[in-house]
Every structure is written in structure tokens, then in C-alpha cells.
Amino acid sequence: MKPQDFEQLLANCADEPIRFPGAIQPHGVLLTLSEPDLKIIQVSANVATLFNRTPEALLGQPLHSLIGPEHAQAVQAMAELNTFIDAPPLHVTLNGAEFEGLLHRHQNVLVLEFEPHLKDFQPRAPNGRTSDLGKMLRRLQSAKTLAALYDISVTEIQAMTGYDRVLIYRFEEEGHGQVIAEASAPSMELFNGLFFPASDIPEQARELYRTNWLRIIPNADYTPVPLVPKLRPDTGEPLDLSFATLRSVSPIHCQYMQNMGVLSSMSISLMKGDKLWGLISCGNRTPLLVPNELRTACQTIGQVLSLQISAMEALDLSHQREEKVEALAQLDKAMKASDHNVFDGLAKQPRLLMDLTLAGGVAIIEDKQLHRYGNCPEPAQIRALHKWLQASGEPVFASHNLASVYPPAAEFQQVASGVLAMGLPKPVDNGVLWFRPEVKENINWSGDPKKPLDLENSDAGMRLRPRTSFEIWKVEMAGISTKWSHGDLFAANDLRRSALENDLARQVEREQQAVRARDDLVAVVSHDLRNPMTVISMLCGMMQKAFSSEGPHTSRRISSAIDTMQQAAGRMNVLLEDLLDTSKIEAGRYVVKPVALDVNQMFEEAYSLLAPLAMEKGIDLSFNAEPGLQIKGDPERLFQVLSNLIGNAIKFTPRQGNIGISAMSNGEEIVFSVRDSGEGIAPELLPYVFDRYWTQTENNPTGSGLGLYITQGIVQAHGGKIVAESEVGRGSEFRFTVPKVMQDAHT
Template sequence: MKPDDFEQLLANCADEPIRFPGAIQPHGVLLTLSEPDLRIVQVSANVVSLFNHQPEALLGQPLDTLLGTQPTDVVRQMAGQPSFIDAPPLYVTLNGGQFEGLLHRHQGVLVLEFEPHYEHFQPKSRNGRTSNLGKMLQRLQSAKTLQALYEISVSEIQAMTGYDRVLIYRFEEEGHGQVIAEASAPSMELFNGLFFPASDIPQQARELYRTNWLRIIPNADYEPVPLLPKLRPDTGQPLDLSFATLRSVSPIHCQYMKNMGVLSSMSISLMKGDKLWGLISCGNREPLHVPNDLRTTCQTIGQVLSLQISAMEALDISRQREEKVDALGVLNQAMSNSSDAVFDGLAQCPQVLMDLVQAGGVAIIEGQQLHRYGNCPEPEQIRALHKWLKDTGQPVFASHHLSAVYPPAADYQAVASGVMAMSLPKPVDNGVLWFRPEVKENIQWSGDPKKPLALEKSDTGLRLRPRTSFEIWKVEMAGISTKWSPGDRFAANDLRRSALENDLARQVLREQQAVRARDELVAVVSHDLRNPMTVISMLCGMMQKAFSSDGTHTSRRISSAIDTMQQAAGRMNVLLEDLLDTSKIEAGRYTVRPVPLDVSQIFEEAYSLLAPLALEKGVDLSFNAEPGLQINADPERLFQVLSNLIGNAIKFTPRQGIIGISAMSNDEEIVFSVRDSGEGIAPDQLPHVFDRYWTLTENNPTGSGLGLYITQGIVKAHGGRIEAQSELGRGSEFRFTVPKAPKESHL
């Protein structure tokens, strides 16, 4: 067979229509019903052998033709329930046999199944336990560890059902699975601890396990019973039997069971959230049909076990995180204390950094610097690995089998079979890479995991043959380290978050320093350049008088040069004015453009803007102005003053506090007041509130200290004055004055 043909065969197996087999297992009967009239749309062919009715004669007939009036009424009542779980049970006697009816609705069709009902099911109990649900749950809740929980679960299910073997099978990240608990009869081959290849449970089968809690095969040595008609009459498509108890299973799976030495099986899904975590797998050498009520109890165990697994794993992860809190605190402080890059701080605590995730070595990259501690690959190997990690685009990356995803790692797997790495979104290369060495161990597989899949002839040609050997196969695992735990991954994420916060704080500090340096530069320019430029302009004017543009050739050239100098000086003055505009307050030359303004209108605008901030903090904000007040002010700059003062008052006033803004006439000026009931300003600080860069750092860590300084400059530019009064614990008041509008401009 060509390789391409074999790949196509694998694809065909993966696409096997296990949801739409068009057939059921022969121990029961399946019907589909139309609603609301409950007429039979499809029926399994074995209705003739089990119920003594010809399938063709039933199609299109009312359900009571088969069941009679009373059972049909029960079905109608069940179909009307919001949830079939709350519906009453349905038991019928047909053709001398006792059957239980199971109803579900899927993809717009009502599916009714009948399977044999046993009044007294006697499992092959080996320990005398009953199937009492309450006692069973008590035994589950008594487990103190996950492993104890697994052991109790398999023991309970085996005792209730009588299966020869009950095991718990956990899926690994790589796709294969491991048996982690087992309860088996003495005659059964033990699988506990063995690994099974991922190919034993194809992906589409796993998806079916994910959506359906329980599957049962009473006898794998059966002939499938077809549905009549084969396709749904309403859609022309096969019937989806995903949630049908009687669904016929893949013949490959049936052969797999026989090869394993069992004829009956039951599987219960174990879920973690919406993901398939594992399975409870039951097997029996002889055919065994577990009744529905007992299956429901087993399903309950699976659901309880799923919740317990999730809860206990969450507690374990929480414990792992708590164990790392102190180390993370030390590393965060080191990054915070570092005068340069945050990763330089980590480089001062290499042992703490390695112990954080139990690594054998760690590398720290910051630009051209590369620090290595413990057992690490060579620098050029680390640089190449770091480049590959950046290309993955994952902020935190972890692998315990690095060479499987990054082949060059095979050259240094002795020291770095496992890697966990994190980096920050910065233009310079940066990252922390933890390494774990290779841990060689023998893994026991059930059968050779590397043995190629076998083929066999079938009615439709060649098909895959399930493996026949389950003997223990020992494989030495190379290039693999101990796994990174969820706690390790959380630690890397927590450390990255702290690094981001520290790095951002540094960026803010650098920007503040840049602003301060700019302000100082502007002051220097103002003082040192403005006067020389004025002198240059004056000298150019004097020289211009000495040389006429109507004079000699030399005189004209000199005059033209002086014009050029004056134009250049003019352009430099314009540039200088733009630059100095940011420091006009420092120079006492802040320009405003006053116009007549109505105070009540200004207050209305200020209230509409600032009231939401006060409301959010639960502060009472009120404005009060004498009627008809008119002022002469720059509207934009005055609004800036009010916004700054009121905003500060809201910021420093506790919840349920009071802020009052007022305006009243005083001779030729208007006095504005902003009073709050906040914490107040200390007496030694009060004289400095209008100084440049003054701020209450303990209560306003993000303040720049320029707000009140600029506010003072604006008020002075209007010809007014501003002052502050305050008493600790009783609040503060800021008062400023603005000239009245000329009388002729009053409305």
C-alpha cells in the first residue's frame, strides 16, 4: 500500500460515522416519533423479534398501535416535561417481556428506546456493599486525597455493577492516557499504571465522550440492527444517535474489546469544566447488561468525581501558589529596587529565581546582556531558543519535552529537556528562561506504542485492525524533564505581571524626569537666549541705518545681509515664543484674553462637568452665586482654574463629604471660593501649596505638583490673587479674585 493510501485510510477511520451508524445494538428497540401526534417515523428492524410487530406495518402509525393507550399517555406526559429527568418512568410488557422506555429529543426528533427491565439485578458483588446512593456519596466524600478518591470510586462501581474490571483512565496533554486506579477480579490482567496510546481512542470518539456522560455495550459479539427507513424521512439524512443508549458502536471498537478479553463494557466520562479529563472504564469477560437505574447511579458517581477532581485540583493549585508568595515578594522587591532594568533586579537573586519553579538553571536576557546561573545551554543556544520563543508569540511558554517542538534542543537536552520562559513587550530583547534537566525513566505501555497500525480485509475493502497485544512494553523516555506544575505556570505569570508593573513605573518616572528636564531647558532658553536675540535685532537696526540699499554695490550687499540677519532673527524669535509659551507662568507673562462672562453660566458648565465625579464618590457638590454677577475673564482659562480647584477638592474629600463653590461681589472684583470638608493641609505645607512641583505625595502619588502652580499663574494673569486656608481634619478653602466686567458691558 502506498503511503498516501495509508494516510487516507487513517483519515477514513477518523471520519467513521460513529454518530450516524444507521443501526442499534440488538438487546433493545428504537423508535423515532413525530410531534405532537406521536406517530412512528423510524423503527429498528428487531421490533418483529422482540415485540412481534412487523416494522413496515408500524411506520406512520400512532404510537398506541404498538404500546396501547396508557403507556402512550405516559410517553406524551414525558415529552411535555421541560426536562426528561423529572418525567415518570415508563415500563411496558410486550410480547411477554418487561421493558423500560427511555426518551430523549435531539435535533428536532423524539427518540424512544426500549431495553430489557430487570426487577432484581444481582451483580457479582465481592464485598457485599449495596448500591445505596447516600452511603456511596458519603464514602466518596471521605476521601482526603485524589488517589483515595479514585480508589473508592472504582471499588464502589465494581461492587454495584459486578464488572470484572473497573478502572480510571486519565488523558495526558500529549493525547495518550494512563490508568491511575483499578479494581479487578483476580483472574483479570492488571492495567493499573500502564499508558495507552492516543490512537486507542480516536478524537471523534473523545468528542462523543465529552458530550455524553455514559455509554454501554452489553455484548460486543452482536450483529447491528438497522433502522427502517435508513434515513430520516423529514431531512433525508441519517439519524444522529449521539445520545441513544442503544447506538451501535464501531466494529473496530468491538474487536478491540474482544482482543482485550472482554465482551461487555461501560464508560463514564470524567469532565473538568467542559473538557474531557478522563474515563471510568468498566469491562466484563461475559455479556452483562446493567439496568438504567444502576447506570444512573454510576453516572452520578462520575459527575461527583468530576466535581471533586476539579475542586481538589483547584485546592492543590492554590496551595502551590501560596507556597510561592514569599519568593515572588522577594523578586518583586528586587525588581523595584533595581536602578536600571527590572530584569537586572532578578539577576541579583538567581537562587530565589530558580527555586521559584524548581529549575536547574536560569538565563536572563536584557538587550545585549545575558546572565546564566546553574546548568544552562551555551549562550548562542539560548539566544537561538529565545528567538524561536519570541516567534511563538506566547507571553509565557512551558514544555517538559522541548526537543519535540524545537528540534535543536536535542543538542542540550541533558541540561534543558524542559524550559519555561516569559518576556515583556519591549523593543529590546528581554526574557527569563528556566531550564530543567532530562529525567530518564522507563514508562510502561500496554503494547508497543511505536508499532505501526495493522490492516485487515472487510466487506468494503481494507480497514484498520485493532491491536491484539496488550502486553507490558517498557520504553525509556529520553529528552523529557519533570513537568511544569500549574503552580509553576502561575508563578511565571505572576512574576511577569510584577515585572510589567515595575517596568511601567520606570517608564512613567523617565517621562516625568523628561518633562522636568524640558521645563528646566525652557527656563534656560528664556533667560539665556531671549536677551541676546533682542540685542542682535537692535544691532541689526542700527547697522541698517548706516548702509543704504541705494548706495554702492558693497553697501547694497551689506544691507541685504543685514535684512537676512533680521529675517533669521525674526524667525528665531517666533520659534522662541512658541517654545517659551509653556513657561510663561514661570516668567510671569502668562497671556489671557478676557471677555465679559456671566458667572451663573460658568457655574452651570462647571457643575455639568464635575458633578458626575462628585456623585461617583458620594460627595455633595453645590454652587452658589449672587444674581447677575459679570466678570472680565478668559473663559477657557477661568474654567481651567475652577476645574483644578474643584477636582482637587473631590480628590481629597472623603465619601459623604461636602464641597461648596460660591461667588460674591467685593467692590471692583468678584471673589470665588472653593471650600471642602476634606482632610486639610498641614500648617508646615500650607505656605508651599502654590510652589512648583508641590504635591501631597502620601495621598496623591500620581500628582505632578503643577496644578496649583499653573492655577496661580492664570489668576495672576487676570490681575487677581489666590490664597489658601486649611485646618487639618476640617477641610480647606481656596479663594481667588477676578475683575468685574465693565459696567457698560453688563446685560
């Protein structure tokens, strides 16, 4: 058969309408009722044999015409109060036999089911012991391990119900399942430890198990009883029987049961959160109907067991983590103590690193360095695998069947069928790779997992048929290692976190050392250059007296050159001061010394210094401050801010423009503004004006790009903020704030 044909058959099975079979099991009767009048709108066809009433005689009739007014009122009360579970049992006698009524609501219709009431049910437990729910729950709570919990559960449920076999079936990540606990009669074939292929329980069946805690089949050798009418009269759709106890099951499943040698079954879901974790599966060689009261007790056990499993698995995961903590602390210490990098530190602890994840070998990569310990693939194979792992983009990768996702691993699966790896986001190759060897283990399969189902012809074409052989198949698992546990994954993730923190700490320390070295260099260079520049300025002044700009041609040329030298020396001094300020700001050592300042006096000093520059370009320079504004600030530094902002405004404002400087109170702050009618700053450049070394190059040939950066640093050192707004062709405005009250000098 072609693979696509087999996939189609699987799809046919998966599409079987198990929620909408249109029929029920024959041991009971099912009615659907309209609300609120409780009229019978559907009924199972076997009402004629069990209740001696024809379906046609009941359809459209009120419920009390079948069960009497008193019982109908009880159903009405349950429906109105939604007390389907907590209400007293509904026991009725019909056609000389006693029945128990079960009621639920689903998709806007009431479903009332009647099944035989078994008053004298006695389980045929192998140990002859019956059990009550309270004692059983106490026994469950006494379990100290998961294995003990499973064993108590299957033993108690078998004692309560009398099933020949009770087992717990756990789903694995790959889809198949394993029997992990079993209580069986001596005559039963033992399934404990066996694996069952995923196709034994199709996905839609698992979804039904997830939403419905309990399912029961008293006799798998039955003929389904159809509903009359087949479709719901109110919707024209099939009735959804997902939560009906009497729901007819797939004929494939009934055949499956008979192939396993059982005629009766009950299954109870085991949940972990909202996911299906496994099943409690009960089977009996002969037909067996367990009363509803006992089924409810078994469902309670399943719910308690689900909570116990979740709690104990969480505790087990916690223990797995705790077992790794000491080794992780030692590896963290080794990384911190390394002189070079974190991976060199790990390379000094190979045995500890291997024991951390119970690996057979470990490889440590840092750029060109590759350390191997234990049983590892060859260096070239490790490098190729590491490159593939990097391409996957996963910070931590784990696989116990590496060749299935990375085919080249088949070449070295004897030593590395499993790999666990972690790496750091660095520009060079790096990481730790743990390897586990191939473990050729024999898994006992109940049936052949490679050929799980047979085929049969049906009206719908070829479809799957349940397996008829339950022989144990020995499947040799090639290229498989033992699985990486939750504790192993936790260890890899925690080691990665620790390595990342240590690596970042090293980077920060290196950067801090570089900043300190740069600051020291700037300070030394600035200090050493300041004296020569002062000497140059003095000598230029002396030489200027010897040469007149009005003298002979040679004298004028020399005088002009001296002027240029003085200007260059002045710019050099300004640049040295800016570099020192920049270094202090970046190092967080910029200090201001605040004193009481009068804003009007600051404006007068700024005007006297800058007005001549503005007058040369015919620019109107105006100052406006609220009367009596007092601040605490560093006079030299704040004057530096004002002169820088006003100087820039003069530089970039065309002739005959205007510049306005203002100061006004705004609560606890003084807001200073420098507004000009200049050329403006492009919107895409505006966010970067306070960045270091940013400068408007046009009309600014000597700008260093440090002025606004230093200005921002000074304002922030005073506890204020500075912002810029601009519109191309219309001018710019720079606003900064200074608090009215300064507590201490800010660093």
C-alpha cells in the same frame, strides 16, 4: 506500509458511521414514532422474537396497538411536556416478559427503546457491599484530594454495579490517555498507571462521549439487529442513534473489548466545562446488563465527579500560584533595587530564580550581557535559542520536549530538554530562560504506541483492526523533561508583568529627568540670552540715531543693517518666550491668572494692534461680539491667542481678502471664531496644525511652528478647546472656547 497509506486507514476508521449504524444491540427493541399521532415509522427487526410481532405488522400502526392505551398516553404526556428524565418509569409487559421504556427526542423524531426490566438485580461487588446514591455522594464530597476522589468513585461504582473492573481514564494534552484510578476484581489484569495510545479512542468517538454522558454494552459478542426500514421514511436518511441506549457500536470496538478480556462495558463521561476530561470505564468478563436506575445513578456520579474535579483542580491551581507569590515578591524587590536595569536585579538572585520554577539552570540576557547559573547550554547555543524564541513572537514560551520544535536542542537535551522563557518588548535582546534536564522515564504503555492497530480486509478495502496485544511496552522518553506546571507558567507570566512594569517605570523616570533637565536648560538659556538681546536692541537704537537712512550711501547701508539687527533681536526674544511657554506646557506647569474680562474691550485692543497690518494688504478686518459678554480669563494669555490666530490669518490671506472675528455665548462657554478667506490648509495636514513645530512653510519663512501649539496650550489651560476647519482655496476657521466661569487658576 507508506505513511500516507497508514493515514488513509486512520481516516477510514475516523469516518466509520458510529452515529448512524442502522442497527441496535439485540437485548432490547427500538421504535421511532411520528408526532403528534405516535405512529410507528421504524422498528428493530428483533421485535418478532422479543414481542412476537412482525415488523411489517407494526409499521404505520399507532403505538397503543403495541403497548396499550394507558402506556401510550403516558408516552404522549412525556412527549408533550418534555419530561423524558423526570417522568415515572414506563414498565410494560410484552410477550410475557417485563420491559422498561426509555424515551428521547432527537432530530425531530421520537425514539422509544425497550430493554429488559431487572427487578432483582444484585451486584456482585468484590467487597459484598451495596451502596446508595446519597451515601456515595456524601463520600465523594468528603474527599480532600483528587487522588482520594478518584479512588472513592471507582470503588463506589464497582460496589453499585458489580463490574469486574472500574477505572478512571484521563486524557492528556497530546491525545493519549492514562489510567489514574482502578478498582478491580482479583482475577483481573491491573491497568492502573498505564498509558493508552490516542488511536484507541478515535476523535469521533470522543465527540460522542462529549455529547452523551453514558454508553453501555451488555454483551460485546452480539449480532447487530437492523432497523426496518433501514432509512427514516420522513427524511430518507439514516436514523441518528447518538443518544440511543441500544445503539449498536463499532465492531472494531467490540473486538477491542474481547481482546481486553471483557464482554460487557459501561462508560461514563467526565467533563471539564464543555471539554471531555476523561472517562469512567467499567468492564466485566461475562455479559452484564446494569438496570437503567443504577445507570442513571452512575451518570449522576459522573456529573458530580466532573464538578468536583473542576473545583479541586481550580483549587490546586490556586495553591500552585500561592506557592510562587513570596518568591515573586522578592524578585520584584530585587528588580526595583537594581541600579541599572531589571535583568541586573534578577541576575543577583539566581538561586531564587531557579527555585521559582524548579529549574536545573537559568540564563539571563540583557543586550550583550549573558548570565548563566546552574546547568545550562553553552552561550552560543543560548543565544541561538533566544533568537529563535524571539522569532516565535510569544512573550512566554514553554516546552518539555524542546527538540521536537527546535531541532538544534538535541545537541544539549541532557541539560535542557525543557525550556521556559520570557522576554520584554525592548529594542535590545533580553529575557530569562529556565532549563530542565532530560528525564529518561519509562512510561508503561498498554500496547505499542508506535504500532497501535493491525490491519484487516473488508468490503470497503483495508481498514484498521483493534490491537490484539495488551503487553506492557517500556518506552524510553528521550529528550523529555518534566512538564512545566500551571504554577510555573503563572510564575513566568507574573515575573514578566513585574519586569515590564519596573522597566517602564525606569523609562518614565529617565524621561522625566530628561524633561526636567531640558526645562532647566531652556530656562537658564532664555534668562541668560534675554539680557544680551535687550542690550543689543538698546545699542541698535543708539546707533540708529548716528546714521541716517537719508544720508550718504555708507550711512544708509549701516542704517539698514541696524534695522535688520533689531528685527532679528525681536524675533529672537519672541522665540525665547515661545520656548519657555512650550517647556511649561509640556511639563504641565503652564499657569493662567484669570480676571474678569469684557470681550468687546479685548476686541478693541486687538483691532488697534492688528488693523494696520491688515490695511497694508487691503484686507477687510471685522470684529463682532454679542453685547455684554463677560469672561474670566488671563488677559495677556488670551490676547496672545487672539493676536496669534488673527496674525496667521493676515499672513495667509491674499490681498483684498477678508477676515472675520466673532464671539458668541454657547451655554456655559464663549465661542470665539477667527475665519479668513485665505489659501486654506490641505486636508492631510489639518490634523497636525496644533502639533509642536508644525508650520505652513509656504509664505511663512520665519515661522517657528510653536505658535498654534502654544495657542492650544493656553486655551486648554483655561479649560477650553480649540479646533480648526479649512478648505483649500476658500479659507480656514479656528474656533476656541473659554468657559464663562473660571474657578481657580488651571495648571
